[in-house]
Amino acid sequence: MSYFFLNEYDNMEVYIPGEQPHDRKYIKLNANESSMPPSPKVLEAINRAQLNSMGQYSDPHCMELREAIGKIYGFGADQVFVGNGADEVLGFCMLSFFRPGMKVCFPDITYDFYRTYAKTYQLDYEQFPLKDDFTINVEDYVKTDRDVILANPNNPTGQAISVADIERIVAANPKRMVIIDEAYVDYGTESCVELVRKYPNLVVVQTFSKSRNMAGARIGFAISTKEIIGDMNKIKFTFNPFNMSSFAIEAGTAAVSDTEYLQKCVNQIIHNRESFEDEMEKLGFEVIRTCTNFAFMKIHGMEAAALGKELKKRGILVRHYPTERLHEYLRITIGTEEEMAEVVRNIREIMERVTTCTF
Numbered sequence: 001m002s003y004f005f006l007n008e009y010d011n012m013e014v015y016i017p018g019e020q021p022h023d024r025k026y027i028k029l030n031a032n033e034s035s036m037p038p039s040p041k042v043l044e045a046i047n048r049a050q051l052n053s054m055g056q057y058s059d060p061h062c063m064e065l066r067e068a069i070g071k072i073y074g075f076g077a078d079q080v081f082v083g084n085g086a087d088e089v090l091g092f093c094m095l096s097f098f099r100p101g102m103k104v105c106f107p108d109i110t111y112d113f114y115r116t117y118a119k120t121y122q123l124d125y126e127q128f129p130l131k132d133d134f135t136i137n138v139e140d141y142v143k144t145d146r147d148v149i150l151a152n153p154n155n156p157t158g159q160a161i162s163v164a165d166i167e168r169i170v171a172a173n174p175k176r177m178v179i180i181d182e183a184y185v186d187y188g189t190e191s192c193v194e195l196v197r198k199y200p201n202l203v204v205v206q207t208f209s210k211s212r213n214m215a216g217a218r219i220g221f222a223i224s225t226k227e228i229i230g231d232m233n234k235i236k237f238t239f240n241p242f243n244m245s246s247f248a249i250e251a252g253t254a255a256v257s258d259t260e261y262l263q264k265c266v267n268q269i270i271h272n273r274e275s276f277e278d279e280m281e282k283l284g285f286e287v288i289r290t291c292t293n294f295a296f297m298k299i300h301g302m303e304a305a306a307l308g309k310e311l312k313k314r315g316i317l318v319r320h321y322p323t324e325r326l327h328e329y330l331r332i333t334i335g336t337e338e339e340m341a342e343v344v345r346n347i348r349e350i351m352e353r354v355t356t357c358t359f
Helices: 040-053 063-073 086-097 113-120 138-143 163-172 193-197 226-239 246-257 259-282 304-313 337-355
Strands: 080-083 103-107 124-128 147-151 178-181 202-207 220-223 286-288 294-298 329-333
Touching: 040 246, 063 080, 063 220, 063 246, 080 086, 080 226, 086 113, 086 178, 086 202, 086 220, 086 226, 103 113, 113 124, 138 163, 147 163, 163 178, 163 193, 193 202, 220 226, 259 286, 259 294, 259 337, 304 329, 304 337
Parallel strands: 103 124, 103 147, 147 178, 178 202
Antiparallel strands: 080 220, 202 220, 286 294, 294 329
16 A cells, blocks of 8 residues: 555445456346346436537536436435445545444454445444345344444345334434435335434435446436535535536436336346246255345355356356355346346256266
8 A cells, every 4th residue: 555545444344346358248236236238218308418418517516316216216306316326425425424433343253345345434334244144133233322234135145124123223312313225115115215204314225237228327326304414515515526427417307207118127037037047946056045136046056155156257247255154155146037047057067967977
């Protein structure tokens, strides 16, 4: 590191994204992206943006996008914050409301960025262990005096808790902030966003990277009280007022309004996921059924890491976590029907070679 790097960051733990190799064409199922295109209305919107606003700065207030999101969820634009992906939205939450030494908690198995942020901002963080079945022990979060960050559904386990349980957590202590990251909520879980009307300590974060098929556009948003959103915008305007490009604002506005296309894509992914999970169970794997755009399963018959490496050789990328509790599992993003059929075919071939000792 350089002479000028702040020593406050000596213990920082950088986030490691899913592998992004470019040496060949892959079926890329390791980063919970989408193989589906965004709404056709997005292309129309981007074309307009390219023609009309490339030479000008984007709207720093992102008002068109905030109003469109607010309309869909039933809130005013003053209760919507938008950012360059949900990660940036979470980052602005940290900058706005967390100082070094503040207490926060999240599960021991969850989205790695929570720990990355906690270390970077020098928070006093505690990781509550998931149960043996990878579900969250709600009582841990009801009883603690710490601020709370929860992914619901969780990643990489794909398990969710009910809105009633989230309400118990939020209501237990109005002086704690509760951040609920709903990146995968559209795939079969009820959003807790309505609780924002009742509880002023709740922030709900969502993304366009999953169900709206726009990971590359980098659009995330938060819904909370006017006061919390106002505070986040104050911090944004001292750091990066133009955090959203004109393209992202236009594309996001078009995408969020096309609810029919959203539901069509979600239904297709759910169908593909359930079919894939069925096939994996037939192969003898222990599948933990999820309500997300990925499958999560315990591998039997060979090491999970070895299966992941063999799939990569065949042009298929999946996610393996070399940690104590997860090393026997793979997380596989759900792609198109054609992609998932190819994954099933390759896994079946690999396992057949293992059982005949020709691997």
